[in-house]
Amino acid sequence: MENLLKESGLNVQGLHILDIGASTGGFTDCLLQKGAIRATCVDVGHGQLHYRLRTDERVHNLEKTNIRNLVPADIEGSPFPLIVMDLSFISLHKVLSQVWPFVDYKGKLITLVKPQFECTKKEADVCKGIIRDPEICYRVLDEIKNSAKSNLKGSHLIMESEASPKGTDGNQEYFLIWSKEN
Numbered sequence: 334m335e336n337l338l339k340e341s342g343l344n345v346q347g348l349h350i351l352d353i354g355a356s357t358g359g360f361t362d363c364l365l366q367k368g369a370i371r372a373t374c375v376d377v378g379h380g381q382l383h384y385r386l387r388t389d390e391r392v393h394n395l396e397k398t399n400i401r402n403l404v405p406a407d408i409e410g411s412p413f414p415l416i417v418m419d420l421s422f423i424s425l426h427k428v429l430s431q432v433w434p435f436v437d438y439k440g441k442l443i444t445l446v447k448p449q450f451e452c453t454k455k456e457a458d459v460c461k462g463i464i465r466d467p468e469i470c471y472r473v474l475d476e477i478k479n480s481a482k483s484n485l486k487g488s489h490l491i492m493e494s495e496a497s498p499k500g501t502d503g504n505q506e507y508f509l510i511w512s513k514e515n
Contacts, residue, residue, distance in 0.1 A: 412437035
């Protein structure tokens, strides 16, 4: 996330952010260090958020919570000027349209694309979950971008970037940043 913020020039100073798939809170921690004033963390798991973040008064932890079961009125501060999303074991195709209403006008949605959860089961099985084939990676990126273009009203893709460092086990992951234009 830190490398992406540098590369994109995105300023998070003074923002209340929503972190979907927060897990241990790596994105939240980075964004707070870069000047975000508040973070709401949502994750289906529990007991994962780092103790320092769980006890930070700027952090609201919604564990055991699936974002797909919520509407913006369920979360204080919604819609948000910045949402970050790092999901595992589920395709972004199943979540993007349900997350989009949480993004404020002119707000940004940053998604971490993990090809191992976007490709076909057969492709993942053949590669044992480590997707190194650039054709598969670029295809799943195109599928997500096309889905967003069709299903996220007012979305504008403003940046695409390889995530660094690589993900677990060497998977190349990608960041996509969308802006809500209308």
